[in-house]
Amino acid sequence: MKITMQRKILLDELKKLKSHPTADEFFVILRKKLPKVSLGSVYRNLEALSSTGMIRKLECAGSQKRFDGDTSDHYHMRCNACGKVCDYFGNGVSRIGEVLKKVCEEESFIGCNLEFFGTCINCKQ
Amino acid sequence: MKITMQRKILLDELKKLKSHPTADEFFVILRKKLPKVSLGSVYRNLEALSSTGMIRKLECAGSQKRFDGDTSDHYHMRCNACGKVCDYFGNGVSRIGEVLKKVCEEESFIGCNLEFFGTCINCKQ
DNA sequence: ATCGCTGCAAATCTTTTGCAGTAAG
DNA sequence: CTTACTGCAAAAGATTTGCAGCGAT
Numbered sequence: 001m002k003i004t005m006q007r008k009i010l011l012d013e014l015k016k017l018k019s020h021p022t023a024d025e026f027f028v029i030l031r032k033k034l035p036k037v038s039l040g041s042v043y044r045n046l047e048a049l050s051s052t053g054m055i056r057k058l059e060c061a062g063s064q065k066r067f068d069g070d071t072s073d074h075y076h077m078r079c080n081a082c083g084k085v086c087d088y089f090g091n092g093v094s095r096i097g098e099v100l101k102k103v104c105e106e107e108s109f110i111g112c113n114l115e116f117f118g119t120c121i122n123c124k125q
Numbered sequence: 126m127k128i129t130m131q132r133k134i135l136l137d138e139l140k141k142l143k144s145h146p147t148a149d150e151f152f153v154i155l156r157k158k159l160p161k162v163s164l165g166s167v168y169r170n171l172e173a174l175s176s177t178g179m180i181r182k183l184e185c186a187g188s189q190k191r192f193d194g195d196t197s198d199h200y201h202m203r204c205n206a207c208g209k210v211c212d213y214f215g216n217g218v219s220r221i222g223e224v225l226k227k228v229c230e231e232e233s234f235i236g237c238n239l240e241f242f243g244t245c246i247n248c249k250q
Numbered sequence: 251a252t253c254g255c256t257g258c259a260a261a262t263c264t265t266t267t268g269c270a271g272t273a274a275g
Numbered sequence: 276c277t278t279a280c281t282g283c284a285a286a287a288g289a290t291t292t293g294c295a296g297c298g299a300t
Contacts, residue, residue, distance in 0.1 A: 127255065131255080188265080
């Protein structure tokens with residue numbers, strides 16, 4: 001994979017975000033730094049980078065895929081009210097990880113996707 | 126919600142299936158019993174029935190949503206090779222359920238989606 | 251009789267792809 | 276120099292929606 005200017009900046013910008021943008025949301029953000037970038041390239045590069053593990057692709061619930069520059073061990077919660085995706089880094093992460101890992105071993109699954117849903121802090125008020 | 130002929134037959138046919146069809150796959154199947162049904166109504170009714178909990182909507186990985194007439198406690202594994210979705214009723218179900226339930230309580234999440242991926246029995250050969 | 255449901259077709263939304271030019275190795 | 280990557284635009288794929296007529300209550 002060639003390291004092009006677009007990819008460098010794209011990766012950089014995604015890593016900066018705490019949000020988990022969809023391709024088209026990210027396209028708008030990225031245009032501020034790369035005014036000529038096309039939506040097609042955004043799709044291609046998000047796909048390419050996630051396939052190498054440099055970013056994470058979130059494929060759960062809802063129509064649009066979302067992308068996460070944070071590849072550390074954590075899960076996500078989607079807010080039923082506003083649609084936002086929040087990180088979950090809590091205590092449960094390791095407990096969940098253990099059980100899922102064990103089931104994957106037992107059944108020789110490769111891995112899994114897990115996403116919570118609920119109401120985010122902003123929407124609870 | 127009115128109990129129409131379409132809904133009765135649609136629910137009936139979905140419950141019969143062990144597969145987890147997409148809306149368009151199910152449309153083809155349903156046409157054998159309801160030759161005049163439209164794809165739009167299939168979408169509307171699968172959505173309506175899943176929102177009442179009478180069927181399950183699987184929203185994880187991959188582009189198309191899938192539907193499951195079996196609402197009992199189980200998880201799913203998507204085969205990376207053939208794309209099929211298989212049921213997982215194994216021992217891990219209760220273990221997973223416990224951990225996820227606990228995390229949901231701790232964090233006041235409403236629920237979660239979990240999907241495994243791997244290689245199905247047919248494709249392993 | 252009312253109002254939600256239906257089939258149909260068109261519209262919308264998301265993602266992918268063909269192509270000719272450009273830039274990284 | 277070669278080959279992958281890019282922007283653009285068009286295509287493809289999935290789902291939703293407007294509408295006029297129909298059917299369940």
